[in-house]
Amino acid sequence: MIQSEVPVSIENALNDAALSVNRKLDELIQPVSGAEARVYEAMRYATMGGGKRIRPYLLINSAAIFNVHQDYALRAAAAIEMLHCYSLVHDDLPAMDDSDLRRGRPTAHKAFDEATAILAGDGLLTMAFEVLAHPDTHPDGGVRAELCHALAVSGGAAGMVGGQMIDLASENETLDIGAITHLQRLKTGAIIAFSCEAGAILGHASKEQRHALIGYAHDLGLAFQIVDDLLDAEGDAAETGKPTGADAAAGKATFVSILGLERARQQARLLGDQANAHLDIFGKKADPLRWMTEFVINRKS
Template sequence: MTDNAADITDRIASTAAEVGDRLAELLADRRGETEGAPTHLMAAIRHGALNGGKRIRPFLVLETARLFRADREAAMRVALALECVHCYSLVHDDLPAMDDDTLRRGQPTVHVAHGEAQAILAGDGLQTLAFEIVANARTRLPAEVKVALVAALAHAAGPAGMAGGQALDLASEHETRDEAAILRLQGMKTGALLTFACEAGAIIAGTGEDDRERMAAFGRTIGIAFQLADDLLDVTADTKAMGKATGKDAGRGKATLVGLNGTGWARKRLDALVDEATTLLAPYGARGETLAETARFVADRRN
């Protein structure tokens, strides 16, 4: 492992721990956004949101905000909101009607631990809580910035984004799909939230459209790399290393770029995507180095 790789791994881990602590604090604060919520529902929500993970989406929000010298506390609040949306998606993705998984990050999934009904409600609660976090007075941003963030996050999570991608994914089982169709599906299901994560820093900072569009393009590139690395791990890693079942895509007949083009092609494509991401960051010089290393981390991850 190179010094840069070790540094970015440590930085991501440190941020993940901070985000986890802040999320735990938010979900335990019965005087704040979750005041009055039923205890058993909050237990299911905490199970789905506080079970670890790399928290790469919040990290990207915070790093893109830092790139544009935006307020870190405001960025943290937006990062927590995005993580709530991501965790909701995982809780629902694991349900029997969806991917039917019993293991997530080495622990029983929410519907296994708390029942299917509570898992559905936990996902619903996390999704709507995200928008309250952004809109809440505790998030100290101008109203027009909050509106822009809510609109962008809703689009990324909705029928033209993540939810639509999940619908396409479910429909793709045992269907023949070409590369363009797979990229569309994955760009919605996985890429949309990652794109928002990278664009959010520019929105928070109130930058011009050029910066916002450049960071969105960076996010789309990261999204392709993230999903391609995930599909590669589904083929090459074992359940213990991943903390979830592997080999499921092939077992369910889901089309992936790895299945279509092979593992050798996938590794070369990941290298090319890192180069594309780095090129997009070139105008920012040394300030973009952390995000460039993040692109490499995403492409090279082992779990």
């Protein structure tokens, strides 16, 4: 069962992973001089402004199960964070969620301007594939190609982008729990699933091991979104670092609007238990992923 409190280990592990990924992002997205300097500045603003780095954490610790070289895992982790941050920049735009605050700071289009924010998102998206395709990410070209393909699928119209389209189209519509689950498996879950699958790809994992990590990630992703809905419904903007109540104001159907607060909490806990069950085949090596499950269920921001 999910424990009532997150172990101290997850805080230390998350901080360690975040520091390592931040250093790698700083190395990969270096400031430049010249006319294009502003877009690099905006890209750095979007990626270096904090965040828990949950997706990189998942990738690093999934890769660790298979003893993947840390340098390979860190480059892949930086790539997934680039793609994630691109999605946040674009989601915050007036044409999408129209948000003014992200991670406790002005959103990219507020700190710069809308055109620069769009280009910064485009730059981060394409750089993610540049990083994955580089020989420094893995000596095996087949592994690099598989990483690029998996990220393209999970981040594109069959994954995150498709989920965002459904989300936009569903405003002021009545969705059932199946439709909400499908929406969130694409919008949020697909990238979380890639974060775990990438560790298996880097480690030449067996089909059974790969499916176990994907199953864990799918359940974790849904639990993550339910908690996100709970935080939007009853969280504190000062603690979450972004506006709350936005879903209800936009008339969006969410897990909370369909299930209610208490049933949504119960469902998140059930999904957490299911997620951890997928990790049984890895034994103690998967403990950092189990800590993440507890962190997701109990998070306040």
